[in-house]
Amino acid sequence: MTNDQEFEHYLRVRRTEIETALEAGLPTPPACPALIADAMRYSLLAGGKRLRPILTLAAAESVNVRNDPGRDLTGSPSAMPAACAVELIHTYSLIHDDLPSMDDDDVRRGRPTAHVVYGDAVAILAGDALLTHAFEVLARPEAEETPPRLARRLRAIARLAGAAGAAGMVGGQVLDVEATGNLTIVGNGRAAPETGHEALREIHERKTGALIGAAAAIGAILAGADHPTVAAIDAYSTHLGLAFQIVDDILDVEGSVADLGKTTGKDAVAGKPTYPAVHGVARSRALATNAAAAARDALAEANLGGRLGEIADWVVSRRQ
Numbered sequence: 236m237t238n239d240q241e242f243e244h245y246l247r248v249r250r251t252e253i254e255t256a257l258e259a260g261l262p263t264p265p266a267c268p269a270l271i272a273d274a275m276r277y278s279l280l281a282g283g284k285r286l287r288p289i290l291t292l293a294a295a296e297s298v299n300v301r302n303d304p305g306r307d308l309t310g311s312p313s314a315m316p317a318a319c320a321v322e323l324i325h326t327y328s329l330i331h332d333d334l335p336s337m338d339d340d341d342v343r344r345g346r347p348t349a350h351v352v353y354g355d356a357v358a359i360l361a362g363d364a365l366l367t368h369a370f371e372v373l374a375r376p377e378a379e380e381t382p383p384r385l386a387r388r389l390r391a392i393a394r395l396a397g398a399a400g401a402a403g404m405v406g407g408q409v410l411d412v413e414a415t416g417n418l419t420i421v422g423n424g425r426a427a428p429e430t431g432h433e434a435l436r437e438i439h440e441r442k443t444g445a446l447i448g449a450a451a452a453i454g455a456i457l458a459g460a461d462h463p464t465v466a467a468i469d470a471y472s473t474h475l476g477l478a479f480q481i482v483d484d485i486l487d488v489e490g491s492v493a494d495l496g497k498t499t500g501k502d503a504v505a506g507k508p509t510y511p512a513v514h515g516v517a518r519s520r521a522l523a524t525n526a527a528a529a530a531r532d533a534l535a536e537a538n539l540g541g542r543l544g545e546i547a548d549w550v551v552s553r554r555q
Contacts, residue, residue, distance in 0.1 A: 242545045246289065253288045254280065256315050257322060260372055267364075274353045274361035275368075279326045281344040284553075286479070287325050287450040288318035290546065294454030294468055297534075297541030302459070314454050316372050317391055321450045323369035324399050328446075330362035332408070370396070383459075391453035398449035407442025414438065414508045435508045436477070443483070444476030451475075451543075467537030471547075474530035479550045481523040484509040485516055486554070527551045 257279055263272055295314035333340040333348040334355060341351050350358035373392050377384060397403055414434070451472040455465050488511050510519040530547040534540070 242542070242549070245542060245545075246549075249289050249292055250285045252315070253285050253292075253318060253322065256319050260316075260319055260368075262364075262368065270353075270357060271360060271364055274349060274357050275364055277352060278330050278343070278349045278361060279323065279365065281346060283344050285322060286546075286550070287447060288322040290447065290450040290472070290475075290543075291318040291321050291454035293542040293546060294451040295458040296454075297539045297543050298455050298458035298460045298464060300541050301539060313377070314457050316375065317395075317453045317457055318450075320369040320373040320395060321446065321453070323365045323372065324395070324404075325446060327362040327365040327369075328399075328404060328408075330358055330365070334358065337408075337412070366399070387456050387459065391456050394453055394456065395449050398445040403441055403445030403449075404443075407438055407440070407445065410434075410438045411442055411507065432513060435510065435513055438508060439477065439480040440473070443480045444473060447476040447479060448472040464537055464539070467533055467539060470533035471530045471539075471543060474526045474533065475547055475550060478523045478526035478530065478547065481510045481519050481526065482551055482553060484511055485519055485523070487511075488516060523551050 258276075261272065261275055261279065292314050329343060330349045332338050333343055334350055340348055342348060348358075349361055353361065370392065373388070373395065377388075380388075399405065401409075448469055451468050452465055455468045460468070487509065510522065514522065527547045527550060531544050534543055
C-alpha cells in the first residue's frame with residue numbers, strides 16, 4: 236500500500252467512525268418530535284469530507300503520539316465527542332448558509348438543501364437544534380472524570396463556543412453579507428485592490444478558519460497538550476484554514492456540481508469577495524500552496540507528526 240493509499244484508508248476509517256458516532260448520538264422520538272429528528276439527520280448524515288472532525292481526532296492523535304512515541308495508536312476515542320460537536324456545528328452553519336435569506340442554495344452534498352425539503356422554518360430550527368446539541372454532546376461528563384480532564388473539557392467548550400459565535404464564524408458570515416455585491420470590478424473580471432486582501436482574509440479567517448482552528452485545538456487540548464503545543468496547533472490550523480478557503484474559492488470557479496455536490500459559480504454572480512476575484516486563479520493556487528507549506532512548518536517547529544501534515548497536503552490537492 237502506497238503512502239497515498241494508506242492515507243486514503245485512514246480518512247475512510249475515520250469518516251466511518253465519525254458517521255457511526257454522529258448517528259448514534261442524535262436525539263430520537265419520543266425525546267423530540269419526529270420532524271425535527273428527521274430534519275437533523277437529513278443534513279448531518281448526508282456525507283461530506285468530515286475535514287473538521289477528522290482534524291479533531293488527528294490533532295489528539297498527534298499529541299498522544301508525541302507524548303508516547305511507542306504507542307500503537309488506533310485512534311483517540313476520548314476526542315470523538317468533540318469531533319462530533321464540531322461536525323454538528325459545521326452542519327448547522329451549512330443549513331443556515333443555504334437559506335434564501337443568505338446564499339440561497341438549492342443543492343448541498345449532492346442533494347436538495349434542508350430548506351427545499353423541509354421549508355425555511357424547519358430548516359432554521361434543525362440548524363438551531365444541531366448547534367445546541369453540539370454543546371450537549373461536549374458537555375457530557377466522562378465516566379470517572381478527573382479534575383484535570385474536566386478542566387480540559389471546559390477549555391474545549393469555551394474554545395469551540397468562541398469560534399462559532401460573533402467573534403468567529405457568525406461574525407465572518409456578517410462580514411461576508413456586508414461585502415457581497417460591493418466588489419469593485421476592474422479588468423479581466425478581477426476585483427480592485429481596494430476591495431482588500433486584508434478584509435478578504437478577515438472574512439475567511441472568521442467564517443471558515445475559526446471553526447477549523449477550534450477543531451484542531453480542542454483535539455489537542457483534550458489530549459493534554461500544553462499551551463505552547465496548542466499555540467503551534469493554532470498556527471498550523473490558521474494556515475490550513477486559509478489554504479482550505481482558497482481552494483474552495485477556486486473550486487467554485489473551476490469545479491462541477493457533480494464533483495462538489497453543490498452549486499458552482501454563484502460567488503461570482505453574487506459579487507462575493509473571493510481569492511480568485513481579488514488575485515486571479517493562478518496567484519490563488521500559489522497562495523494556497525504557500526499556506527499549506529506554512530502549516531507544515533508550524534508542525535515541524537513543535538515536533539508534531541501524525542496525520543496533520545498529510546491533511547494539509549490533502550486540503551490543497553482536493554478536487555471536491
